[in-house]
Amino acid sequence: MLHAVVMAGGSGTRFWPQSRKRTPKQLLKLAGERTMIQDTVGRSDWIGPERTWVVTNAIQADATREQLPALPAGNVLVEPCARNTAPCVGLAAVRLLHDDPDATMLVMPADHVIGPPEKFRAAVEAAEKLVAEAPERFVLFGVKPTFPSTGFGYIERAGAITGVPGAYDVAGFREKPDAATAEKYIATGKFYWNCGIFVWRADAILSALERYEPDMHARLRSLAGHVGRDDFDAKLAAAFPEMNSISIDYAVLERAGSVAVLEAPFDWDDVGSWHSLTRLLGTDGDGNTVDAAEFVGLDTTGCIVRDTTGRQLIATIGCDDLIIVHTEDATLVAKKGDENAIKKLINKIREAGHEGLL
Numbered sequence: 333m334l335h336a337v338v339m340a341g342g343s344g345t346r347f348w349p350q351s352r353k354r355t356p357k358q359l360l361k362l363a364g365e366r367t368m369i370q371d372t373v374g375r376s377d378w379i380g381p382e383r384t385w386v387v388t389n390a391i392q393a394d395a396t397r398e399q400l401p402a403l404p405a406g407n408v409l410v411e412p413c414a415r416n417t418a419p420c421v422g423l424a425a426v427r428l429l430h431d432d433p434d435a436t437m438l439v440m441p442a443d444h445v446i447g448p449p450e451k452f453r454a455a456v457e458a459a460e461k462l463v464a465e466a467p468e469r470f471v472l473f474g475v476k477p478t479f480p481s482t483g484f485g486y487i488e489r490a491g492a493i494t495g496v497p498g499a500y501d502v503a504g505f506r507e508k509p510d511a512a513t514a515e516k517y518i519a520t521g522k523f524y525w526n527c528g529i530f531v532w533r534a535d536a537i538l539s540a541l542e543r544y545e546p547d548m549h550a551r552l553r554s555l556a557g558h559v560g561r562d563d564f565d566a567k568l569a570a571a572f573p574e575m576n577s578i579s580i581d582y583a584v585l586e587r588a589g590s591v592a593v594l595e596a597p598f599d600w601d602d603v604g605s606w607h608s609l610t611r612l613l614g615t616d617g618d619g620n621t622v623d624a625a626e627f628v629g630l631d632t633t634g635c636i637v638r639d640t641t642g643r644q645l646i647a648t649i650g651c652d653d654l655i656i657v658h659t660e661d662a663t664l665v666a667k668k669g670d671e672n673a674i675k676k677l678i679n680k681i682r683e684a685g686h687e688g689l690l
Contacts, residue, residue, distance in 0.1 A: 335383040335534075336376040337424045340396060340442035341411055344607045346674055349662035350640055353690060358442035359395055362603060364610045367399055369442040375449045376438060376456070383567050385409060385427065386442070387420050412569045418583035419575040422541055422552045423568075423660055425534040430559040435534040436463055438582075444527070444602050445612060451598040459531035460497050465495070470540075470585060470644050471531040472502070474524025474593040475600045480514035483604065484525040485581070487593050488517075498595035503588050524593060526581070527600050540584045548575045548583075585607060606636050606655045607668065624658075636668070662689050 344357030351357045358369040366374065373384055381402040387409045388396050397408050402445055409427060411420065421439060428435040446452050459471040474487045485508055488501035505526070509517065517523035542549040551571040558564040562568055576583075583590055601611055610621045620632060624639035627646050634653040644658050657664045666674065678690055 333383060333432055333435065334379055334456075335385060335428050335437055336373070336379045337421070337428075337437050337439045338369065338372055338384070338386045338442045339417060339439065340386050340392070341420065342386040342441075342443060344443065344677065348674055348678055349657060349659045349664050349689065350638070354389055354395060356392065357397055357603065359392065359399060362609070363445050368603065369396065370399055370446075371443070372440055372442050373400055373403070375446060375452050376440070379438070381407070383432075385424055387424055410565075412572045414577070415572060415575050416577045417580045418541065418545065418546060419552075419572060420504070420578045420580045422548060422575075423572070423627060425538050425557075426552050426556050427559060428534045429538070433535070436460060437530070437532055437534050437537070439530040439532075441528050441602075444529075444600060445608075446601075447599050455594060456531065457599055458499065461660060462493065462496055462499055462592055463474065463533060466590060467471055467533050468536050469532070469590045469592055470471060470536070470588060471499075471592050471594055473527050473529040475527045475594045475596045477518050477523065477525055480511055480515055480518055481525065482508055484508065484602075485525050486514075486517055486523045489522050489524065489593055496594070497530055500593050500595075502591040502593050503635070505581065512539055521621060523601075524595065526657075527596065527602065529596075530580070530585075530657065537580075537584065540588055544587050545576060545578070545583050551575055561661060577586075606638075606657065607636065609636055634668070644681065 340358050342356055342358065343353060344351035346355045347472050350360060359367050361367050378553045381441050384392045384403055385407045386396055389411050393408055393410045397405060409423060410587050425437065436474045455473060462471050463469055472487060486506040488503040488506065490503035491501055493499040493501060551574060554571055555567055601608060609623060613623060615621050616630060620629060621636045621654065624646050625642050629648045631650040632651045635651055639646055639658045641660055646656060646658060653668045655664065655666045655668055682690060
């Protein structure tokens with residue numbers, strides 16, 4: 333049967349000061365009335381709460397359960413530490429196979445915006461068909477590029493797979509390119525953005541980990557006999573930190589032979605930074621994206637303005653291309669073109685003794 337697996341352990345540092353260790357971006361309302369993780373689980377609601385699983389960390393586990401009350405408490409799997417996506421996927425596969433030896437996994441990040449839901453479901457069902465026809469096959473969703481992004485990895489398609497429109501064998505993967513290379517990729521019409529959403533059988537991904545990451549697989553296999561027992565958490569705490577910290581892309585997908593890409597029919601945004609709000613919320617007549625109860629700008633253009641308190645007036649004079657984010661206890665003002673420096677800023681804040689604001 334199909335199971336939804338939501339990867340929700342990220343910190344979302346680029347969304348500071350709203351995103352914090354205990355409330356990272358997947359637990360925030362950034363693009364609607366629901367939080368991002370609620371939207372993610374909601375768009376796969378046909379699968380049902382009993383077969384929906386969330387992998388997160390200990391700091392965020394309680395808040396995750398609170399936001400997803402329909403999920404059984406045991407369906408929130410807690411990683412003892414961060415170990416990238418391959419151990420995350422492996423842990424979920426071990427847990428699923430304990431209940432369902434024929435489990436197929438729909439693996440999704442918790443912090444993407446996708447729509448409309450019916451197109452997403454149709455794509456997942458097409459991916460299920462590809463896996464049913466070839467149980468060893470790993471299916472990725474590829475988003476047709478709309479601009480030469482240097483921030484996404486790319487998937488190159490090979491020949492079409494008969495019987496499923498928009499499905500292709502994968503010719504190869506490309507790292508985040510420079511602008512000129514990205515333009516060349518788009519010109520060929522054979523490249524997709526890798527959006528990090530996958531469909532495969534749980535036993536197939538574990539078999540691949542056994543082949544390509546044997547030490548990780550051995551540690552995962554050692555956990556299988558303890559699922560549902562009182563000592564599982566202790567065994568997980570001992571085994572998980574010893575696993576290689578590596579993405580599932582590097583660990584398996586770039587090494588395996590039977591990998592397919594399905595052209596995504598749905599709209600997709602990875603909501604990777606404050607810039608995403610402009611795409612999601614649009615702009616006013618001055619090119620400002622405003623998500624605040626009260627904003628008054630004089631000679632202000634191209635800014636992103638957000639107030640999380642719902643009661644603060646934000647007023648600006650002569651501001652261009654700034655990010656202004658106000659919360660209860662911290663305010664960020666940054667140049668839009670220097671947004672990656674937020675990570676450096678966080679280190680400075682920590683050095684200044686304000687760990688509690690992170």
